Amino acid sequence: MREFLPGRRSHEIVEFQHRGHGYLGGIGRYEDGRVAEIFLDAGKAGTALQAVSRDAAVLASLALQYGAPLDVIRHALAVDEDGEAAGPIGALIDWIETRDGETGA
Numbered sequence: 001m002r003e004f005l006p007g008r009r010s011h012e013i014v015e016f017q018h019r020g021h022g023y024l025g026g027i028g029r030y031e032d033g034r035v036a037e038i039f040l041d042a043g044k045a046g047t048a049l050q051a052v053s054r055d056a057a058v059l060a061s062l063a064l065q066y067g068a069p070l071d072v073i074r075h076a077l078a079v080d081e082d083g084e085a086a087g088p089i090g091a092l093i094d095w096i097e098t099r100d101g102e103t104g105a
Helices: 048-065 068-078 088-100
Strands: 009-017 021-029 036-044
Touching: 009 088, 021 068, 021 088, 036 048, 036 068, 048 068, 048 088, 068 088
Parallel strands: none
Antiparallel strands: 009 021, 021 036
16 A cells, blocks of 8 residues: 655755766655655756656655665666666665665665
8 A cells, every 4th residue: 555645744855976967866755754755857858868767766756655665676776797776766775775774664
């Protein structure tokens, strides 16, 4: 069952670079501090990079709201040969986990 977010909630913004592209990430949380939604914007308006980034964030947010733990989502995402996040959603989740020790539990 989907756990909906309150109308007013904590939200933070982070700017980061991943593989030569600049991203603007947003993180919304439930009242208890768990990550509930992720926003991601990239590139110029109307580009494929922007569309793919936004769509990936929507899918991650829905998974979180249906109970998927953040670390499980991260584990399912692609990594490069060095074990680093291959995509921007993975990079943003790594940033969240590094910063606040979030495990999705």
